Amino acid sequence: MDLASARAALAAASRVAVLTGAGVSAESGIPTFRDAQSGHWARFRPEDLASPAAYERDPELVWDWYAGRYRDVLAAQPNGAHRLLAELERQKGAGFFLATQNVDGLHGRAGSGQGGGQLVELHGNLVSARDEHTGEVVPLPDPDTLVTPPTSPRGHRMRPNVVWFGEYLPEEALNAAQAAFAAAEVALIIGTSGVVYPAAGLAFETLEGGGTVIEINPDATELTPYMSFSLRDVASRGLAALL
Incomplete structure (x- = not known):
């Protein structure tokens, strides 16, 4: 698959699922967990x-x-990638699903989850706390x-x-993500290393269902060999090229 084919597949899809990782927020100046330990x-x-x-x-x-x-x-402020994903949700409506591994809340601040689709924060959110x-x-x-x-x-x-080390992802959120990726015609895997499971396994739900999976990442990942197409760029430029 080439870029033109990937762009056409995304444009034609009525069911789109997206997984985002730390690479999406890096352009907003949010360090990864380990990078923040300075x-x-x-x-x-x-x-x-x-x-x-x-x-x-x-x-x-x-x-x-x-x-x-x-x-x-x-x-921090939402960047171009956050805004483009919010726009993609407005285009796809109820057929759009975004699962993020990020805990910074930037997707929601950019408008995701407010355009007819669904936003799920798999690892929680730093801007809230939970009664013990x-x-x-x-x-x-x-x-x-x-x-x-x-x-x-x-x-x-x-x-x-x-969600801390040794804890399970919220069951309801994970089940919703697995169902959305299994039903997706096109899945986007953006800015994630593909090493943290079960989130990294979502791509395979789409592949097993016969869908197309497009990766956007400046570096090759453990998921790259299985992808339908990989864009080697940062999230904002990769999404701009794809959309």
């Missing part, structure tokens, strides 16, 4: 900051880390007024609303 945080392993055991051992330390990341994502007792999800206050660990309206301590 300065003081460089001495911590990911498991020291993003696991149930770490949180149980030192919730203040974990919240200090996430409060800093929360401030960073609020300061009830599971209720509550938006975090402004970073300047955030007191950590935060307390829910019911008076319970809240944890970051993200």
